[in-house]
Amino acid sequence: MPHDSAAFLVVLDADSTLIRNEVIELLADEAGRGAEVAAATDAAMRGDVDFATSLRQRVDALAGVPVSAFDRVIARIDPTPGVREFIDEVHRRGGVAAVVSGGFHEILDTVAPSLGVDRWRANRLEQRDGALTGRVFGDIVDAAAKAASLREWADRAGVPPTSTIAIGDGANDLEMMAAAGLGVAFNAKPAVRRRADLVVGPVDLRDVIPLLP
Template identity: 60%
Template structure:
């Protein structure tokens, strides 16, 4: 009997409160003195009560005037989620790829991607002028549809079959990419995500590693 080869997985994660323990917009808001205002809007958006793009613009507007040195300062405060290094290593050991797609910001995700040895990453960009944040975004907004599109794009680029795709997230903005993945995993997720996901896990991303074996069952 010839055994089927182990599938090469593509695992795509949300960033804030999934790949990392923090919400980067809230860390940035600390520098602007708007943390409380931003946190309330973030929570409503994560529960699906607000349009993501609208809520993002509202939160980013509070950052106007903050010096761009805030990016380096913020990255030093970022805490990778327990188990993320092990999950990335396991996916790579299986010949697969790991991507992070974020409603947060490239200015913090870029160094994180290097440190975690990610294969793909995508996020929003903050506009800077004269060394300070303008309170506006530049380029396309990475919303729920953009997250789903990224998963499809990266799978196609790697020649990875749909049946070997995994999406991991925690908020309403992750639902569309979870819908298109073969396996959807809620991580410390909001109720709307836990109810939708194929599997819900908490606290440690190493708990996602055994789930990769489920991909073996997909034709």
């Protein structure tokens, strides 16, 4: 039995979809390794390298960053244009807005509720003595985990797969886009645009509102 009930489910990626930033690059700036990590992130989003392997390598660059850096990173977050209007419209039509991210709970736990997101899932960064260790705590949220989250949340809300929408930009979003009734490439890499059901060009989530049930 579903835990709650909704008319439909929308699942968004976080970095470069819900928000304009790539959070791991903002964190890497704190370690003076922003450019290096940005290049690795771009390769991962294109699908050139395995996401989980790439994430572990990029998180390693964060070793020693103080936990106090989270507040500075949150202050730099730039929500995607139209995100609040989009989520408000999802709710007005009886839907659930969710986010599943290869990024980090330490940032998303503040950002997601501030934008009206109903539920979210992301990676967690291991910490010791007030600083990051350079390792991910627990299982990595990769492409398979994103698709599994969409299915889990749909089941919980009593929403059939045909009434789900997945919105993302990177290669690690492709599995959840394939699992959804509608897969939308938003601000997306070429490989994602080629395989999506629909492509939204302008970086404004209000342009996705006409696709809502």
